[in-house]
Amino acid sequence: MSADNDLIKLYSGRILALAADIPHLGRLDAPDATVKRRSPLCGSTVTVDVAVEDGRISAFGQDVKACALGQAAAAVTGGAVIGRTFDEVETARDQLRAMLTQDGPIPESPFEGFEVLEPARAYRNRHASILLSIEATAEAMHQALQSDCA
Template structure:
């Protein structure tokens, strides 16, 4: 397959549709935690706000300044993260990382929609951008655990 064909496959209609319709793009007014992450290679950034009740994400807001792949990942995360615990966020992040780097299994539900990003495995320079939302959400949940709020 030529490089151009590979890129066409990578930027599928589904990925572009997800990137165009990112849920929860409003920042929270009084979050329990806020984390901003940046992918150094491409400069993509994601800022997430979380509100946690009873150890589960009760509200989530995000500001996404990323490539289409990072936007697609943020779209899936934003649509799936409400009600998740710290452990579920970590499991999703770890599974996404393994899927991209080691051809591991698809992240567990409710994050199984991240399967659409499997074609990005070959593009290591895109991995950090794809992982931004879950990395930031995991870090936010960790910061709350350290302060005994989550």
């Protein structure tokens, strides 16, 4: 019975509401970089497009085919990334990973919405799906900045 209660907590109303309303859903017409990430364990995929101006994300799009947890994480990412620098996105990625795997604190603003995923700490098999969107965003941002330097 305890495991059932834990799963109910994991798929809270807040997570399901986020999963149903993902900001910046869809692809960009002319991105500076595109990255597709897949979780081998569950098969979830996220494709992220970014456009970058003056070192900040100016446009963002994502195609999300993931479980409710991956969708909720994509919603938090999508709601926070516009105007962010690579360092801010990378910090959010690292903080989310630490929150999930090392009982680290909730990521800093504007990524504090990841707090809703704290109950997933105990479900290691869900971590990869949760990290997909922010990892793809960091990688896409890195690629966009590299192509600017070339």
